[in-house]
Structure formats: C-alpha cells, structure tokens
Amino acid sequence: MPTPLDQLFNPASLAVAGASPGKPGYLLLDSLLNARFKGQIYPISRSCSDVSGLKAYASLKDIPGTVDYVICCVPAPQVPQLIRDCAAKGVKVMTLFTAGFSESGTEQGKELEAEIARLARSCGVRLIGPNCMGIYCPKAGLSFSYHLPTESGRVGLVCQSGGSSVYTVQASGYRGVRFSKAVSYGNACDINEGELLEYFARDTETDIVAVYIEGVKDGRRFFRALSDLSRKKPVLVVKGGHTRAGAQAAASHTGALAGSDRLWDDLLEQAGAIRAHSLEDLVDLLVTFSLLRLPRGRKVGIYGSAGGASVLATDDWAQAGFELPRVPDQLKEEASALVSNDAGLILHNPMDFSMFAYTETFYGLVRSLVSADGFVDLSVVHMPTGHGAWLPPAAFEAMMESVRDAVIRTHREINRPLVLVMHYLVTEWHWQKTLDKLQRRCSEAGVPVYYSMASAANAIDRFLRYYERRQATAAQAKGG
C-alpha cells in the first residue's frame, strides 16, 4: 500500500486546479507537459473546456476517472472547498502553489492556513505547502519549471523556498547533477521538513540529500530525522534567515520561526549534516558529492594555467587545508619527454603548461600526471580563459576543445579524482559561448566543474571531512 508521499512522487493521474490560460496553474500544467508526465492530466478551469490541448473540467468532481494527486493554484479563499472536493473524490495528496496564508503576516492569512490544515487532517487529505512550487520528479515526468533535466539521478532536494528549488535544480543540473526528486514545501502547514527527511532516509532512489530551510515546524522531529538521515546519507543544508534580520525576512516569506545562527551551527554539527553557506555553495557541494571520486588524502596537483592564477590557486587550496607536493624528478622527466620543446613548461606544482593547452600534448601531460602513482590524491586542471583575449575566436575554441578532450579522456580512462576549474570571467560574447560549451561537455561527461579555485577547494574540503568523520566514527564503533 503506497503512502501519500509515494503517491505524490509517482501518481498515475493528476489534476491542476486553476489552469486557465494566464493563471499560474497554466504555466505549471505546461511544464508538466514539457516534462512528459506519463499519466493522465486533468486541467480544472471554470472558463475553458480545453487547456493546452487537454479536455478541461469545471471542477474536480466532474473528472470521470480516479485522481491520485491535485496541484492547487486557485486563489486562497477557494482552497477549503477544493480540499473537500479532494476528500469526496478520494484524492489523498495535494500540493498548494497558492499563496496568501501565514506568510502574508495578516491574521486572516494565518487563520486560513490553520483552517485548511485542520480541514485536510479531518478529511484525510495530505498537503504540501501552501506557497510552494511542489514536486519535481523526472522519472515520473513531474516538474515545476522549464529547462530542468529530464533524466533522473540520485540527489533528493527538500527546499522550503520555491525560487531556490528551481535555482538549485537548474544550476546544479547544468553542472551534471541529477535528482531523484525535489520537493518545494513552502509554509509546511501539514507535511513538514521532518516528514520529508524521514521519507528521503528510506527512499532507495536517493543517495544524497540537499536541504534549504528557513525555519522548522517541529524541532524535535526535524532534529531526529536529520540525525537519522545523516547517518545514512550525506545531507547538505543551507539555512536561510540565519541572521536576525534574515529571520524576520523568513517570517514574511514562509511564516517560519528561524532561530539563531549559532544554534543552527551546533544543531547541524551534532546531527552530522554538512552546512552550505549559500545556494551557490550548495551547488558546489552537490557537484562534489555527486560527481567527484573520493580522494584518498589531501595532496593536490594543479595543472594548466600560468602565473598569477597559479599563485592565487595555491593560496586557495592551502587555506582549505590541502597540500601541494613537489613534483618527483622522474615525473618531471616523463613530462618533459612528452613535449618536443620544453621551454615554457614549468614543472613546479602548480604546473604551468598553458603554452601547450592548444595542442594534443595537453592530453598527454594531463594523463601522465593524473596516472602517476603516489604523487597526488586529487588533480585540478585549470586553463587560461584569458587567452580568449589574445586568440581569434576559432583558435580559442580549438584550444578549449583540446582542454575538453584532455579532461574528458583522462576522466574516462583513469579512475582517479580529477576536476576542472574555469576561473569564470563574465565577458565578451564569443568567449562565453566557447567556455559555456567546454563546461557543458565536461559536466555531461561527469567531470566536476567549478568556477573558482576557492569554491572547489572549500567544497572538496567538506567532502573529505565528511568521509574522514565517518571513518573515525566507524573506527570508534569498532574499537568500542
């Protein structure tokens, strides 16, 4: 017997209430069609008999077949009636896109939210929201936006904010991260953060869980669920509203009581979760936990770009607790032998071989360094994006193609931790296009790509600390 949450992620049929053209439900309906939802879709519209090529119904009750799941986009005052209709129709679960409840800060909004929560409980209808985007589950063809990956992955997302859920799936999706399912849950008047974390702890389709949270509805349940989940899977948490002013903003966003920053630090630490400091940081962590092979230690080799970039790179990795070992003489000789003229090949670590980035030699150099035994635990390739300024577009593109080829081939052929850092520079059009292509191809091939050395180093540091801690805990358990 499937639970309401199981049904939520895999409905055979669904209805979208408030789906008339120009209404929010119309856009959500369209993004479901785009995501190729496999089941039956019923638009509910008072004004149209047909929406986006689908037969529409004036009310939920008029729909002939069974409905597993309802997406509610009608105005707030109409929500109680829709809940009663769900109960009458046997619908077990509903997501409420509709806003205008406790987050409005008005007494009226708070009362209406309390009313729908009571009503849903008494009717046996479970609610996600209100004031949320609902569900993204590519396997089932469920989506809350356009341009999101249609392939499934192993990351779950529990996200209190609608915009942040779209951002996270999109930005990390673009860098090769794929999701099993994402829930944007807003004000959490019924199904709350704790219940969602419990679901993801037992979900066999999810290996990593990302969380964006502004405040908790049930602190004890949340902490228990978070601790339990963290024992099983890495959990990456962004806390929105961690300053006093931010907490006030959170109250007016999702009606959340946000708690102090220090409390959250302690709480996440005790639960064994990993704190992300922003959504961008969350994306860097997702790229790391999803794509990076676990390095055995903290020795890092940095290859590719020249001068100042190498100095700053060294600072960033050293500051995050990594070590840059000397290049063994034998390896220097091997690398030198790969190039016909080794002038300009600086074989310190970081290694400057930007001069060779536009030749087949680049692949040979990267491959020989990555595959060298006992030299480093992690290889970082970065490349001279600034050469876009020097080279004609076609030459720059050819150069970036050779970088791409070297990174992707080495990643495929050598089973060792390897990442690409792009020193993202927002600039002239033709470069961006070339760099964008490089990034997309590498991400598609499963290479972890970052936009700065600092973000790579800081994310990979937490990745290593997570597994160091797990090992220590396991050793302790064994010892005891």
Added chain:
Amino acid sequence: MPTPLDQLFNPASLAVAGASPGKPGYLLLDSLLNARFKGQIYPISRSCSDVSGLKAYASLKDIPGTVDYVICCVPAPQVPQLIRDCAAKGVKVMTLFTAGFSESGTEQGKELEAEIARLARSCGVRLIGPNCMGIYCPKAGLSFSYHLPTESGRVGLVCQSGGSSVYTVQASGYRGVRFSKAVSYGNACDINEGELLEYFARDTETDIVAVYIEGVKDGRRFFRALSDLSRKKPVLVVKGGHTRAGAQAAASHTGALAGSDRLWDDLLEQAGAIRAHSLEDLVDLLVTFSLLRLPRGRKVGIYGSAGGASVLATDDWAQAGFELPRVPDQLKEEASALVSNDAGLILHNPMDFSMFAYTETFYGLVRSLVSADGFVDLSVVHMPTGHGAWLPPAAFEAMMESVRDAVIRTHREINRPLVLVMHYLVTEWHWQKTLDKLQRRCSEAGVPVYYSMASAANAIDRFLRYYERRQATAAQAKGG
C-alpha cells in the same frame, strides 16, 4: 623634462623587438595597432622587412628616427645586447615581456636578471619587468591585450602578474570601470612596486589605485609609498602568495619573497590600504569605488525579487553590517497606489515586486522608493533571473528590458546610491545573452552591478569603512 615613467605612458614613438610573425612580440604589436597607438611604431625583426603592414628593421640601431620606448620580446640571452642598443639609441625606458630570469628558479636565470639590472643602471636605461605584460594606457593607445576598453578612466593598476593585469582590466572594464593606466611589472628588477606607487600618488589622471602584489623588492620604500598614496587615494590591494605554499608558488612565478599573511594584514591596515581577497573581489571593489555614489549610512532597501532570494539577501547584508529599516506606512501607501492591483506586492524590506518586473510599473516603484526621503541610504535592485525558466525568451527579454529601463532611468534621474545585483546563474544560452545585455547596458550607464548579494554587501561595507575612517582621521586632526 618628462621622467622615464612619464615617457613610458606617453611615448611619441616605440619599437617592438622580437615582432616576427609567430613570436610573442607580433601579438603585442597587433594589440597596439588594435588600440590605435597614435605615435610611430617600429617593429624589429631579423627575418621580415614588413610586419603587419609596418616597415620592420633588423635592429634598433637601424631605425631612422628617435625611439622613446622599447617593448622587448626577444629571448632572454639577447636582452643584454638590446639594452646596449637602447643606450646607444638614446632610449630611456623599456618593458621586458621576455621571461626566463629569476622566476625560473635556476642560478643562470638569477644571474642573467642581476646582469641586465646592473647593465641597465650603468647605461641609464630604465626597465619594467622582466616577465611582464608591460603597459596599458588607453589615452596613449598603449595596450597589452585585445578586448580592453579604449576609453580612459580614473583607475590606476599596479600588477605584478601579467595574466592578472589582463583579467582585472577586462573583468572590471566589462562592468564599467575605466583605467588611466595599468602596469604589469613582473620580476621588478629595476622599476619596482615602490616607484610605481610613488608615480600614481602624484599622477593627476588617477583617483583610485588597484594593486596585485606577490612580494616586495624594497619593503621600506613600498610601505612609505603605500602609506603616502593611501592618504591621497583609495588603494585596493590583492596579496598573491599569502599562504606559505602560495609564497613558494610566487617565488617561481615572479621570483618574489612573499612574507606571511598576518604581516600583510597588519601592513595594509597600518598603511591605510584596503585589502581585496581575490581578483574577483578586487573587481567588485573597483566597481564600488569607481561607480557607487557614497551612501550616507548603512540603511539599505532591497527591491525586486521574491522569496528565498530575499531571505538570503537579508542575511548577506546583515552579516556585512547593514540594517534593513521598516518601510514607513506612507511609503507603503504610495507604492500601493502605483499599481492597479497590489496582490503579490509584499511591502516589507526586502520588497517583493517581482510580479511587476515586466511592466512599466517597475520603474515607478523603484523610482518612488529610491527617491523617498529618510527611508534608506542605499537601494539594491535584484530581479528574478529564474523567471528565464518560465518565460519564453522574448518575454524574459522584455522583462529584463523593463528592469534595465527602471534601473538606468532612476540612476540618471535620482542622485542617490543605487546598485543592481544579478544573482548570476550560469545556465542556458538564451538567458545568458539576455542577462549579459542587461548587465552591459547598466554598467555602461554607470550603475554598479554585482553578481551576488554577498559580493555587493562586502565590497560596499569596505567602501563605507574607508570613508568612515577618513572622516574619523580628519576629525581627529581637527580636534588635535
């Protein structure tokens, strides 16, 4: 009588040694032609009689007219002879693009560098470099790369790294910062950081100075020059090689002795300079110091985007020491009166009017908030870049055009501190193009644009602290 440095930034004629096609001098020559250098250019090439349409000479001595300045791109062993030729020809100053000196770490390289320094001193020829990009001075038509702004501005750059100098001019140029002159000075075997800072202290064309430094040649002179310069102009400093590992990398990049991080923190603080933590951070500071009108205080109003972005924005500004005042009732009424239907208009601070971003109303709302007396000292507009996921490209473009129009018009009409934050999202092609256009237009119009709330808040915090400190010093001086 012009000094060698004056001549360097404004030569009537110059020669590029090592300018044959395929050699580095060829590219530098080409970027001078691109930048429309106004004086006479003489390529020096042993193999060609003509380079890029200019008559070439086999040696410096063969050039018929006077030569004010030489750009040296010949291999390292040929440099001593070129210095002697300069002396014979009466050339007072030369930049050495040529590498292969102390930064190579070899005894031979160190000796050659010491030799050219001695030789130049005895001949009366001043040197910039070796191992550097040299000079960018748009007023004179001098450039060391392509795609750099051709218009002059009021920022000076003193940069030890070649790649970092190109990056800084390009990335900040793209965001509206313009330079008086930039010097990439590499190993500093003759003209060093101290002498360059002294130059910029007296340069009437420069109001703000940015510095990227790995190590100092003459600590006492540097500190004195930095302190003196900081009393006159804001000085923004990135220290490359501030970790021990980074310092080692710096030694092999520009042969610099880098010093400890704490020492640098103290030194910059005492000198009154402003520390930038990375090149990206330097660019954010340059945007701020060049473009932002000085806010009177730390009250900030945040307008535009919804939900999670607002909560996270509040955290970022609060953490950087800013305050988000309540919106006065009268202002709420005025804002409500501007829209026909105020559902969805959340008039807390941050204010969510993302729903109105694609109408003419957006301008009215922004204008009324920015011009309201006594409400805030600084206005921050951010907009729902995520709407690119929802809207067809043309609709998204129209929405971003209305944001652009609102920001640029308000910036022009109301003389108050206003910035745009873009929540940069690297994603699908058509969005980037639209966002890129928005950014470029706003930057061209003189609006400070940032890619994240945290970077904006942290840069503006240092901007305010700089002027707070100046005021305190001035008050102290007056009191004493």
